[in-house]
Amino acid sequence: MNKFYIFSSPSLRAILQFSIITSLLFVSLVGHVKSVEALIESSADKVENKNKKQRVFSLPKPMLDELMKNMVLVEAGSFAMGSDSPLARNREKPVRQVSLDAFYIGKYELTQDLFEQIMGWNNSFFACDKCPVNNISWFNMLLFIERLNSATGKEFSLPTEAQWAYAAKGGNKSQNYRYSGSNNINDVAWFADNAKNKSHPVGLKKPNELGLYDMTGNLWEFCLDDMSRQAYTFTESHNPFMGDKENLKQKAMKVIRGGGYEFSATENLVFMRDGATNNVRMADIGFRLVMSKN
Structure with a gap:
């Protein structure tokens, strides 16, 4: 005899109860998953932040001592910034009096050994420890300086254009040379006629009046300022930027x-x-450091 099983239809109350229970379980499960995800993300963030905090940049004492020994004091003073030479372009005009507080500036363009010690890499053309670092961007320079300051506790910076120009002209010891340190470019610079299309180790030519090397030729040097053809008209006269x-x-x-090794004597005028x-990033652009006297 065949048996038939008859199932009664569930009541609306039962359906609602089942739905509520299911919803509660789902909410609970989702909340648990989110809590686990939040915990994982929180732990990952803590590890990442911890690693960032633990990253320490260092400079061996002999390298720090050499770096500080090569920072040259430029006494406060004023000078004529710009030129009224027939060779001057609009971007180098008008001539105006500028005054500056005292500061320190690097005797040499920043060398590859120091850059690599802090950054852990060196992509320079013409590689050698005491050649000026190149093939790095202005942003790379800024990051290097941030890390150097962290490693040394000092406050290095890129020079403002006014600081650079004052130092290149010899500061308050200026003899008003055509190039930085001489009227004869061969005395003080690697340029198109003698450089053989490459940069050279720092400090091989004669220094300028302040004892600074390669302020003319070798590599162009980045400054802190934005480039503007009207900068000499718009900026203030004391510590301009x-x-x-x-x-x-x-x-x-x-x-x-400062000009560079691929450029003519005229293009290297101070x-x-x-x-x-x-x-x-260019093979013929580098930089040097400055530091406040304070």
């Missing part, structure tokens, strides 16, 4: 000074200025 120091990491054209974007 063109740009926004509160927002240095925005893309901009930056001033380069007043010449040019510009390059802060993300560009």
